[in-house]
Amino acid sequence: MYVSGLWWIGRAHFFLLLLVPGILGWGDEGHYATCKIAQGYLTEEALAAVKRLLPESAGGDLAAVCSWPDDVRRTPNYRWSAGLHFVNPPDFQCNYNYSRDCHDSAGNKDRCVSAAIYNYTLQLSTAYRNDSSVLESKYNLTEALLFLSHFIGDIHQPLHVGFVGDKGGNSIVVYWYQNKTNLHRVWDDMIIYSALNTFYDSDLTTMIQSIQRNITDGWLNEVSSWRTCPNNYIACPDPYASESISLACKYAYKNATPGSTLGDDYFLTRLPIVEKRLAQGGIRLAATLNRIFTHPSKIAVA
């Protein structure tokens, strides 16, 4: 049955939210924040390339379309992309190893979020390799940009690199204050929602500004190290995944056993982690896009 594109996407997203609320990436707010922060750190040349690639519906704003991969992942044409939003180390291994962990549930190698980040970086940087006006490819580079921007966000959400046995916290039922949910969703959405309500006047822009102030102030000394990739790589997702599983062990899984109620103690100690991961995702997305679109001579990716 053929259904017209927009209707289907809208419906699919609607059903998705109703039926399986726990499996989206950072929620829409998290992705919006990461991409908004990134946009502030793009070089002029990278910003121009991004704007050329954005779909018209974005209105020139990358943040507005950063959740697109979540909108389409359950639709028939994009089902192949669903396994690219995360990577799962074996249970209780608080470390990440690409060759051990980067595969889909059927064991096919190189099907995970870090492989996808390499993939879309290569598609974009190859198309852009010599002359700033060249953006040609057999791939859809608009999709490459949206997938890359989304997946660099996802890989910073600690439970997108959570254990395989609990599906990155999706199968750990917990209460967020009085509301029944699961641990993955707490980290995608609930901590951010509660922060918006409690500290930011329910305004995402205010929250983003507060994170941005830390980037130029409290975290200033660390920020340049967030940007660097070893060996002149254009993209380096593996260290981000290592940080995430380490944070998952130290903060996300800790004191969040099945059936537990998470409240003020958990919220107030984990929120700073969430805000810093949003900042790092944004800074690193910008750095990656700048390397792709500003330094055409560097082509080593993996």
Ligand SMILES: *[C@@H]1O[C@H](CO)[C@@H](O)[C@H](O)[C@H]1NC(C)=O
């Ligand atoms: C990563 O996993 C591979 C495959 O399981 C293994 O051969 C390799 O020794 C591991 N590397 C490290 C650093 O543990």
Ligand SMILES: *[C@@H]1O[C@H](CO)[C@@H](O)[C@H](O)[C@H]1NC(C)=O
């Ligand atoms: C790489 O991108 C292409 C085009 O979107 C896609 O078909 C393929 O599955 C991707 N592979 C990975 C590992 O991301």
Ligand SMILES: *[C@@H]1O[C@H](CO)[C@@H](O)[C@H](O)[C@H]1NC(C)=O
């Ligand atoms: C850019 O790449 C294209 C395709 O490989 C090639 O034909 C063209 O000569 C290159 N231009 C420059 C300035 O290197």
Ligand SMILES: *[C@@H]1O[C@H](CO)[C@@H](O)[C@H](O)[C@H]1NC(C)=O
């Ligand atoms: C590229 O992908 C976008 C988003 O799926 C789509 O709207 C657009 O039509 C595609 N472009 C081409 C040339 O297929």
Ligand SMILES: *[C@@H]1O[C@H](CO)[C@@H](O)[C@H](O)[C@H]1NC(C)=O
């Ligand atoms: C619990 O759910 C209700 C209804 O969706 C919502 O209004 C409320 O803000 C939630 N509470 C918390 C702490 O997330």
Ligand SMILES: *[C@@H]1O[C@H](CO)[C@@H](O)[C@H](O)[C@H]1NC(C)=O
């Ligand atoms: C800003 O940084 C301080 C010190 O690391 C931290 O306690 C605070 O939660 C951060 N605020 C935001 C909005 O990131």
